[in-house]
Structures are given as C-alpha cells and as structure tokens.
Amino acid sequence: MAEPSGAAGVPESSDAAVLAERFEREAGVVSDRAAWEDLRLRWIGRKQGIVRSLLARTGEVPPDQRRAYGQSVNDLKDRVETRLTELDERLAAREREAVIRSEAVDVTLPGRRPPLGTLHPVTRVFREMEEIFAELGYSVAEGPEVEDDYHNFEALNFPRDHPARDTQDTLFLENGLLLRTHTSPVQIRTMLARAKDMPKPIRVICPGRVFRNDNDLRHSPMFHQVEGLAVAEGITVGDMKGTLLAFLRRLFSPETEIRLRPSHFPFTEPSAEVDVTCQNCKGQGCAVCSNTGWMEILGCGMVDPRVLAGCGIDPDRYSGFAFGMGADRVAMNRYGIPNIRLLFENDERLLRQVRG
Amino acid sequence: MLFSRSWLAEYVDLPGDSQDLARRLTAAGLNAEGVEEKGDDVLLDIEVTTNRPDAMNHLGIAREAAVLYERPLRRPESSPEEGSERVEDAASVEVEDEEGCPRYVARVVRGVRVGPSPDWLRKRLEAIGLRSINNVVDVTNFILWEMGQPLHAFDLAKLGGRKIIVRRAREGEMLTTLDGVERKLDPEMLVIADAERPVALAGVMGGADSEVTEETADILIESAHFDRRRVRLTARALGMHTDASHRFERGTDPEGSLVAASRAARLIAEIAGGTVLAGAIDARKAGFPPERKGRLELARLNAFAGAEIPAADVERWLAGLGFGLESAGTPEDTAWDVTVPSWRFFDFQPRPDGRAYEADFFEEVLRIYGLDNIEATLPRLTGADEPRTPLQKLRDRIRFYLSAAGYAEAIHFAFHSRDMDARFPSLRPGTEPLALANPLSEAYSVLRRSLIPNLVETARFNQRRGLPAVRLFELGTAFFENPGAPLPDQPEQLGLVCGGTVGTSWEHAMELDFFDLKGALEGLADALGVTLEARPAELPGLLAGNTAELVRSGEVVGYLGRVEEEEGYPIYVAEIALDGLAGGESSLEVDLPSRYPGISADFTFTHSLDIPWAEIDRAIAELRPADLVSSDLKIRYRGQGVPEGAVNTTISFLYNSGERSLTQEEVNERQAALTGELERRFGWRG
Secondary structure, three states: OOOOOOOOOOOOHHHHHHHHHHHHHHHHOOOOHHHHHHHHHHHHOOOOOHHHHHHHOHHHOOHHHHHHHHHHHHHHHHHHHHHHHHHHHHHHHHHHHHHHHHHOOOOOOOOOOOOOOEOOHHHHHHHHHHHHHHHOOOEEOOOOOEEOHHHHOHHHOOOOOOHHHHHHOOOEEOOOOEEOOOOHHHHHHHHHHHHHHOOOOEEEEEEEEEEOOOOOOOOOOEEEEEEEEEEEOOOOHHHHHHHHHHHHHHHOOOOOOEEEEEEEEOOEEEEEEEEEEOOOOOOOOOOOOOOOOEEEEEEEEEEOHHHHHHOOOOOOOOEEEEEEEEHHHHHHHHHOOOOHHHHOOOOHHHHOOOOO | OEEEHHHHOOOOOOOOOHHHHHHHHHHOOOEEEEEEEEOOEEEEEEEOOOOOHHHOOHHHHHHHHHHHOOOOOOOOOOOOOEEEEEHHHHOEEEEOOOOOOOEEEEEEEEOOOOOOOOHHHHHHHHHOOOOOOOHHHHHHHHHHHHHOOOOEEEEHHHOHHHEEEEEEOOOOOEEEEOOOOEEEOOOOOEEEEOOOOEEEEOOOEEEOOOOOOOOOOOEEEEEEEOOHHHHHHHHHHOOOOOHHHHHHHHOOOOOHHHHHHHHHHHHHHHHHOOEEEEOOEEEEOOOOOOOOEEEEEHHHHHHHHOOOOOHHHHHHHHHHOOOEEEEOOOOOOOEEEEEOOHHHHHHOOOOOOOOOOHHHHHHHHHHHHOHHHOOOOOOOOOOOOOOOOHHHHHHHHHHHHHHHOOOEEOOOOOEEOHHHHHHOOOOOOOOOOOEEOOOOOHHHOEEOOOOHHHHHHHHHHHHHOOOOEEEEEEEEEOOEOOOOOOOOEOOEEEEEEEEEEEOOOOOOOEEOOHHHHHHHHHHHHHHOOOOOEEEEOOOOOEEEEEEEEEEEOOEEEEEEEEEOOOOOOOEEEEEEEHHHHOOOOOOOOOOOOOOOOOEEEEEEEEEEOOOOHHHHHHHHHHHOOOOEEEEEEEEEEOOOOOOOOEEEEEEEEEEOOOOOOOOHHHHHHHHHHHHHHHHHHHEOOO
C-alpha cells in the first residue's frame, strides 16, 4: 500500500495535487477488472483508501488552512470517483464485446428446417383444378374405381360389341366387373342421382384415377383424369368454350388460347378435342408441339341426348357439356417430368422437390 | 388412314394448298394429322373417327371437301354395259340369316382374263400403301377405298352349285382363309357358303378355295351389307382385323351395295375383259334400311350453339352432305324435315319414337360452321353447386397434417402381385383379393387390399438408391369382395412407411423408430379429434413384439409395426381405414391457461417390463390428484443399476390451479400420495 506523501509532516493542500498526478498515472495502466478493483480500494477503499486517510488527517492541518485542505481532498475524491466510473464503463463495454464475440454464430450456416413433407404432383394438380372450378361454382363428385359395364360404357352410349370400346383397352375383373377406363361413370352416377332435382343445375368435376390395359414408356396402366359436367336449361356450345377457356387460362396463363377440333366420343355431340397454346413455346412452334404451336389438352362435347335421356333428364329441355383431361400430363408438364412412369415410381428425392 | 390427293381430285376440284385442305378437314372433324408429298402426289393422313365409316374412302372425303369449298362433287360412273345372259341364270343367292346380312348384292362377269392391273390402278393402290395382286382383286380393293363398300370376288366355277348361301357356321366347320390359315368356325360366326361348304368369312376375309386365280374366267362379285355386331363377333373370335371388317363393324352404306357392285363389274369388264351379265341379284331384308328422319329448327340450333347461323348456310351444308331437306317451319320459325343419307345411317341412332335426334343435326351443322367460330361465353348460372363433403375435407386434413409432419405423398398402382398381397396384413383378414381377368402381368394380377405392400417395395427402392431415411404416405382405395352387392367394397385407406435417420448431427439427427410413426398417427388422430389405442398384436410380415393393432372405440381400425424382413435400416409401417379417422369429435372450446405459477415434480420408479405404459397411464388418470394438469413420460431407462426384466420410468407431473398459487407443501403431499400408490401397484419387487 502506498503512503501519502508528507506523512511525516503536516498535511497540506498541495499534497492532493501531487496525489492526483499519481492517481492519473496508476489509472492509465489499468487494463482489467482486477487492476481496477485494486485501484479503487487503494484510493477510495473504506478502510485503507488514500482519500480516506487524507480526510482522517484533516485535524492535523492548521485551522486557517483546513478549508482549503478539505476542498483539495474533496476535489481529489471527485476526480478519482469520476475517473473510476469512466474506467468501469470502458471495462464493461470491453467485457460485453468479449462476450458477444465469443457467442457470435456464423449466420451463413444452414438453418434447421422442420421436417416438411410434400403432396404428390398429381394431388397438387387435382387440388388446383378443384380450386379453379370451385371459383366457377362446381363441386367435386366421386365414384367407385371398380365399375360395371353399365356405368362405364352402356350409359355413356358405348354400344355393346362396338369398335368404340376398342379404344378403351379395358382391364376386367374375373367377376365380370371392370376397372373404370375414365371418370365418366361418375358423371352418370351424378346425373342419375340428381335427375329428380332438375331444373336445379348440375355443375361438378370428377377427379380420379382410371385404368387401361396399356403399359409402355408413354402409357401407364393407371393414370388420373379430371372430368367436368354442367347440365341445365340453356347451356350452349359457347358456354362450353367459355368455361374451358376460363379454366385453361387460370391453369396455364391468361394469354392462353384454345382451338377446338371436332371429334367423336360416344357420350357427347358435337364432340371436340381442345388444343391450348403450347406452353413450352407460347405458340411459336417447337419440338414439344411438333411445330404446331398447339398442345392437345382435353376432350369435350355437348352431352349426347341419349346419355341425358338414359339418366332421366329430358334432352329436349336440358342441355349440357362435359369435358375430360389427363392430370398426369399437366403435372409432368409443370414439374418437367419426362416420363409418366416416374410419377408412380415414388423416388423420394423427386417427390420431396414438389412445390407450388 | 392414308388418302391420295390426286385420287380425291377425281371427284372434286381441290384448293392448290394441301395444308389448307388439311386444316379445313381437321376443323370439320376429319383430323388430318399429316400432309406428305410423295412424287407428284400428296398423301393426307386422316384420323377418321369410329362414327364416320362413310369418310373412310376417297369419295367420302371428297364429299366433305366439296361442302367445305363449295364445289360440286363428281360421282364415278357405275353402270356397266350388260350382256344378254341374265345373272339369275348363272348363280343364285340365299340368305338364311337376314339379321346378319340384311342385304346381299351379286353381279357376275363372264370371260375375264385375270392378269396384272393397268398402271393407273396399280398407282392408286400403291399410293396408299396397298399391294397390287391382280386386275380383279385390285378392282375390289379400289372400290373399297373409292366408295367404302368392301367387295369380294369369287371364282364362280368354284362355287358348288353356283350358289351363295349366307348362314351361320356349323359347329366344327373349317375354312382356310385367303391368308392360308385354317380356321375352326362356330355358330356365332357368319359365313358365305356354297351348296356344300363355307367359302368365306362374311365381311372379314374370303376363302382360299374360291379365290380368283389366273385360271378364273367367271367372277361373282359380292357386295353385301353385313350386320356390324356379327362381323365384329366373327372377326374378334378369330383374332382378325381387315380393311373390310373395319368398315363393316362401323357400318357400311346400306344403299351402297348395288352401286358398288355395278361399278366393280364395269371396271372389271373394262380392265380384264369379259361380259357383265344383265341385272344384279339383290337379296334385301324387307324394310331395310328404315328411313331415318327428324326435325331441325333453326332457333333451337342457334340457341344450342350460342350463335346466329343463317338458314341458307344450314341448307347448303346439309344438302351438300347428302341430307334431304324439306321446309317445315313458318316464315318466323325456320324449320326443316331432314332425311339422313343412307351412308350416315348408323351415326343417327334414333329416339325411342324412331325420329332422329336434333342434336345429331346440330353436330353436322356446327362442324361445318366451325366450333372455333362460336363465341366463348359462360353459363348464365348463379350460385354454386354442392359443398365439399366430410370425406373430401377429411382427406385434405390428413394430407396437410402428414405433409407438415414430414411425410411425402406417394401414389402407387391399385394392383400388385398375389404374392405381395399375402405378404402383409389386411385390414380385413380372411378376405380374398379380387383378381383381374386380363392383367398386364403377374406383378399386377390382383387389386390391392392393403396399401402397405407397394409402400414397403418403394421404401426398399429408396433405401437401395441410398436415401438415409424414408417417410412416405399414401391415401387410396383398397378393394374387397362384397358378396351380394353390385360392386366390391372400395374403402379408402391411409398407409404410412418410415425408417432411417432424418437429418445430420448438425440438424439434431432423428433415428426413426416405432414411436416416431406412432407419434405421427397419434398427432393426426388428435388433430382429427379421434382417440386411437394401440394393442400388442401379431400380424403377418411384421415383427412380433413390435406390432400393434389400432383400436378406436373397441373396434380395430388399423395397425402399425416393424417390417420383419430387414434390408438396411428397419422399416416401420402403419395402415388405417379412413373410416377409422372420420367423424372425430373435436371440441373447439379451449381450456384457459392458469394465471398462477405451476409446480412440476418428476417421479422415477422401477417396474417390470411386463407392465405396459398404458396401464400406468390409466392408473394416473384414475388417481388424478386435484390440480394435476399433465403427466408426461420423460425417460425410460434400462441398463446399469436396473434389474434384468425391469425398467426405470421417469414421469413428469405438472400441478397448476386456475384459482390460486399452489404451495410446495400441498403439491408434495398430493404427489406423495400418487407416487406411493403407483409404487404400490407397479413397483419392482424383484
């Protein structure tokens, strides 16, 4: 412990000035918390602090100098305290910095993601189509995948022993039933069930899986269709076109155009194949569309009066349209999946990339 | 189907631009998929739909072009110069099966010289990919591709009794057809026979014995109308498909038989020489074909189309296509009585009252008008259809929960092999899978009763591709016999599969086991307001002691377990009937959390491994002390310090009152009573 100067003689106010200089020197070399604490105890410690001992000796100072002496000691005390506080703050800031530095993270390290799963590409396409048609006032109708001849063919105006059935490559069960070749039987079931509620309009879409006896690079024995049906008084061919245009523009892009090529399906007349602007080249012509600028996307038509009548709906009073399209191709197109078989291979590395 | 432009041009003046022709034909429903220049000709590849057998020949396509380009149609010459001998004196025709053959026309040409065809004929046939055989056979093929009527030429001398009998084949009869194949016939098949034996398969193929050869002098030309269904049955039963059967199955022109036979006779006499006998034998079923008529109203047409089509256009187009029109309206309401041309007979199946459907006429007019010329509108309907069903909502919730819980959705075929079917549990044990009659292969031979076999295959597939973890789910239909019902039972089921290690150590790697899968199911059930209970079970393909049935209200609705057969990391599967997740009760009301601090207490005790957690959990529920708000399994420990056959279980309890702050003392007191009782009931006694 350092002794105040002049300890031997009478204390003087000039001692404080000398001490102040000494304090500054000592404070100047304080670099950590322990040194600071030493400094504090040495100068303003309650028991042995220099300032305290100076005060304790006030009695030894001649009375006429006491005032000046007291003043000088107080000045010293203020100075020491101010300086200590300053040093304390500086040390604290340095300590905080050290803590921050030691706890800093590399913010570029990968985050830990919650283990998110995905929905199948076909499910996503189904959902999107359902949403679009929900906005247009359609509900979703469903039906069995194992069907009978009546609902899958006969009610749809496919006569028995007619070549139109050849195009369907049907998978039969040993018990004589069949795996539906399209979701059209759902339309039949819907019309049969709702004929009694006419003139209440029917507006449904029928998403579902369908089956064909076909298995090669371009065909899968199971695939997915979305069909739609609207039946009411006064439904026109123009309404069919407008509905499909609205749907396809929402599904693809607002610039999408459509083209109708008359065709033949037993359950509609007139029937048409619908082409949309090739989504790959935006109609300019490319390899995907064989330079036509068009992509075949769906089949449609006005519900055949024989089908309406067979379901108990008066074809002279009501009309309607139906359409159907493959969901798998839309999914393949959207996600850049070149082969339908890859859709059902279920490689998780592919499935887990499906977004949108 | 290939068409030659220069052949078409015989019947109609075509536009110079073949691409334009293809476009216009396509827009009218004759999809011209290809236009290919070949020498000085252009080949059009046109996809003719099954309802248009009338357009499966050059005259038919020319008729369409004539209407589309408003040009006249030139019909080919069809009346031959006839000799004095009468056909009835040279041959006879008897039709036994009038249903199978409502019309049979025969003409005879005597004294032909069979030989090579002239260049023009050869060229026509070769242009569309046919092979020239001899002048007589080539003429019959030419007529088929010119006007659509399939013909057959018999060597008259080889017809026993110079007689044609159209009848069903007799059991055991044999016929060697032109392709050299000997075929066994049955009474479902329609044949052309002479006095002794079958000489041709009606509408499908001729017989080798009566074939026209170099030696043939006298020819009988057959130009018949065979029933579509009968030809199809015959051809299918024998696995045959010919240009003739293709047309007969779709319906030939009932009025075309005589014209075609005469045209053929004329051409044969022209090319191969000989004399056409006078007249034709025409055996026709009474009243065949019935006249097909209907009414077309312009206002209804336009209302149906959503367009304003002028009456004059309708008249011109329909007349050009061969429809007969008679005005039947009023000055304000244009209407016609329309007669359907015979070659469109089968495309106009009548209403129950025998009249043609107006929609069939609408279609004709609109395909010429052009569907692309109709303005796009939206139906003038308000409101919406039915709301989503509970099942549809349930599926959504399951998909969202599971995908948010880390599972990727898979879709598999609805069939698998019989072996796969037997390898894993079914939610309906004891049932038999439904078998396909014509499966693609053994691998797809039965309809699935369970989603698990395919999911396990896929898990293995992913494992082999080196994926460190597999987590998949599938929502789909399973199929079960349903005796007495019209259709099988087709319930939807949910399948899950998982295994492996998710994430790296950095990502707090999680090694998936039984309880991860069970947790996903419990979480899902909880989200759906359903309570599932797991009961130990033994099921095929799953590891004993690691398998449970899932029970809801006393009924088994699913199962989960570890796959017994191992390859790499263990695989866990679960399957549950969607019904088992439906109709959950979910109270929307919340329990308000306490505003006072809670006190937690852990309790560890040793008990036998034979005591299932469910029993301890039930005991806690039964003993539930006041203000106990939760009790969670914290640690299960087996190892050092725990006796063999026992386990240390640590349970975390939380006490909290909604009314006030609980004191440590009162919690201690309740906890001691609870744990004392647990110890007494379950504690290890060595």
